[in-house]
Amino acid sequence: MFPWVYGFEWHAGYLIFLGVFFTVAVVVVSTVMLALFRTFRDFRQGRAAQLQWASNFHDLPPQHRACRHALTGELEGRVCEQNFDCRECTMHASLLAKQSSAPACCQESEIFGMPVPLDRYYHRGHTWVQAAEDGSLLIGLDELARRVIGKPDSLTLPAPGTTLVANSPALSLSRNGSEVRILSPVDGAVTAVADPGEDWLLRVKPAGNFSPRHLLSGLEVKAWYLRELERLQLSMGLPEGAPSLADGGVLVEDVASVCPKSQWDTACGDLFLNA
Amino acid sequence: MHSTHLIARGACRAPLPRFLMWIAPWVALFALGAYAMFLCLSQGLFHTNMDNRYAFGLWIFLDLTVIALGAGAFFTGFLLYVLHKKELKAVINSAVVIGLTCYSGAMVVLAVDVGQPLRAWFTYYHPNVHSMLTEVTFCITCYLVVLAIEYVPMLLKNRRLKLVPSFLVFEWELHKLMVVFALIGTLLSFFHQGSLGGLFGVLRGRPFAFREGLAIWPSTFFLFVLSAMAVGPSFVALTTWMVEKLARRPLVKPEVYDTLGRISGKLLLGYVFLKTVDTLLWINQTAPDRGFAAHRFYQHSAFGTWILFAEIALFGLLPAFILFQPKLRQRRGFLILAAVMACAGVTLNRFVLTIQTMALPTLPFDRFLSYWPSWQEFAAFGAIAAYAVLVYSFSYRYLTLFPQEREIALAEERS
Structure with missing residues (x-):
């Protein structure tokens, strides 16, 4: 040799x-x-978090990667190629120029019995973001997430000072022995965590100028919510025919308590983009 | 930690007790084979029925066959990463697992066959570059390393492992470089598949196997490469279909089967044509030049001319025709039947070159040799099969072998 x-x-x-x-x-x-x-x-x-999300996003089935403009019917059947980060998307930029993206102030919408306030921005991983008066951002779980999770067995919030990266895990919770990781909707640093009883979970100081361009707002939220309900039904109806939401019905308050563990685990994976 | 938390979200897998029942007989078979291999390694090859005249037996046949069937790994990788046949992404993980089990199984059984495992490194440290087997040894070793590397991203995507940030980032970066491994795998596979065929083609003392060729490579070199490339996609299609049947759910879209069948059909047709030309040349020129009329090789009852017909026409031309015809291959039953026949054809080809070559007399005082493997040989053979099933079963259960599985399930639910 x-x-x-x-x-x-x-x-x-x-x-x-x-x-x-x-x-x-x-x-x-x-x-x-x-x-x-x-x-x-x-x-x-510091690119690790982005790449983790890119890798996870890559594993999502195309049905779960629908472009926000496909949800509203503007671009039928389009699948997102930008890891749900519309800040980099030229298509989104061109469509945005034709419409107003500002959240409709003080509007309240209700979808199948779930209050969906339109005074805030929504992330595809079922968190909302609301700008506070002091320039910080409040982050919380939306109503669909709250009902699907119910009362978690444990909730792990990041300590103040923790840096969050959009689309990387911000907090985790467990229920029925399954762990669910909730993705951060924004880049920033955690300044406070909520006391029990608050409707928000984290207060975050945004990194640089906050741009909500990748978040859902206004009328598209309703289209997205309807799609999410459909995804939830599909997730839960898979192997053994779990209870599904009939048209016009109302989602129960605590889905986890009435749903088989495996289906609930699958549904959480789908809804919270935990591939 | 529940075992279900190792299974990907949304992947429907059998409950653990049922899975354990499935693997139990394979573990038993593997244990029996491991004991047989231990006997051979610790006490010697007298446990087998091979001897100085019948030096290639069941194990070499097994090696040649699994390496041919495992060619789906390199060829699917080549088609996906180099030729950008994107639809094959749906089966690349499965193909890699098949390749990994085939090659690692072949290496293990070769180690038992050669014996003296403590001196295995001699092959690498003192290589005889004039030997086809040296090329095979080097290429298979390197390719096994490549396959193991290709398996790593799949492993790191396990539901638990992917929670470790560095694993997922490494997987992402490794995946981006996969084209390099696909190209290296193609180079290595080309040479070792060829050399496995070449080592029979250069047997001047065995006119049944000896072939003329191009430069230093006999025709069997090229025929082995082409047959492995032709059958690899068929075997991937066949295993995917079998897993679908066992799992009772579709795992890939119909167009994936169609692509695999189409590629396999075209290559098989080319292989059958070249094999026919090679056989005619051998019958009319090579064998007579060595002092043998070709028909004499088929005078022994066990290996009549039927074997030639079966190898070329029944398990070569017929499946090639089925796979080549779009209307036929789009019917799943025909496609699977053709895939089975193609795999049987390459298996028969390897059997003929290994067993028939050894059995036929070459000198006037020689007689037709018969050989029946010992139980240790059968057990070792079974252990490799069991090992392959076990690795594949665990991989299917805990890793994502078929990325389209969830997408198809969701689409079916929606419809």
């Missing part, structure tokens, strides 16, 4: 064979090392 090893011969066949072998070995090892190096670089540059 090497010149100093018994049996080595300095002739073309030997050198070509070993040359090819060593080249292959070097390429394989270098490629793995490159992947490791990039991984360390991603962590050093």
Whole structure:
């Protein structure tokens, strides 16, 4: 194998064979090392959370990656390719120019018995964001999430000072032995966590100027909510025919308590984008 | 931690007791084979029915066959990452697991067959570059490493493991470089599939196997490569169909089967054509030049001309025709039947080259040799099959082998 090893011969066949072998070995090892190096670089540059989300998003079935403009019927059947980060999407920018994205102030909407206030922005992972007067952002779970989760067995909130990255896990909770990770709707640093009884969970100081461009607002929220209810029914109706929401019905207050564990786990994975 | 928390969300898998019942007989078979392998390694190859004349037996046949069937891994990777056949993304993970089990199983049984595992490194440290087997050894070892690397992203996507941030980021970065591994895998597979065929083609003392060729490579070199490429997609389609039947749910979209069948059909047709040309050349030129009329090779009752017909026409031309015809291959029953026949064809080809070559007399005082494997050989064979089933079963249960599974389930529910 090497010149100093018994049996080595300095002739073309030997050198070509070993040359090819060593080249292959070097390429394989270098490629793995490159992947490791990039991984360390991603962590050093703070891109790890984005890539984690990109990887998870990549695993979602196309039905769960529907573009927000597909939900409203503007772009029929379009699947999001931007990891639900519309800030980078040129299509969204062009469509946004034609409409107002500002949340309708002080409006309250109700969808199948669930209050959906339109004075705030919504994230696809079922959190809402509301700007407070002091410039901070309040983050909470929307009504659908609240009803699906019910009363969690445990809730783990990030400590004040924790940096959040949009679409990376912000908090986790468990119910029926399953862990659900709730994605952060914004980039920022946690400044406070809610006391029991508050409707919000986290107060966050946004990183830089807060841009809600990737969040849902106004009329599109209703279209999204209807789609989410449909997804919930599909998730729960899968293997053994779980109770499903009939047209015109009202979602029960605590879905977890009336739903088989495995279906509830699947539904949470779908709703909260935990692939 | 519940075992279900290792299973991907939304993936419908059997309850743990049923899964344990499924794997129990395979574990038993594996244990029996492991004991047989231990006997062979610790006491010697007298436990087998091979001897100096019949040096290639059941195990080499197994090696050749599983390596041919496992070619779906490299070829699917090549089609997906290099030729961008995106629809094959639905089966690439399954193909990698198949390849990994096939190659690692082949390596284990080779180690038992060669014996002296403590001196296995001699092959690498003192290579005889004039031997086709050296090329096979190096390529299979390297490719097994490549397959293991290709398996890592799948493993890191396990529901529990993916919660570790560094695992998921590493998986993402490794996945982006997968084209490199696909190309390396293709290069390695081309040479070791070819060399496995070539090592029979260069047997000058065995006129049944000896073939003329191109430069240093006999025709069997190229035929082995082509047959493995042709059958790999068929085997991937076949295993996917079997898993669908066992799981009782569709795992891939119909167009995936169609693509696999179409590619397999075209390559199989090319292979059958070249195999026919090669056989005619061998009958009319190569064998007579070595002093043998080809019909003499088929005078022994066990290996009549039927075997030639079965290999080329029944398990070659017929499945190629079915897979080549869009209307036929779009009917699932025909496609699976053709895939089974194609796999049987390549298995028969490897059997003929391994067993028939050894059995036929080559000298005037030789006689037709018969060989029946010992129970240890059968048990080791069974252990490799059991190992493959176990690795695949665990992978299917705890990893995402078929990314379209959830999408199809949701679409069915919606409809």
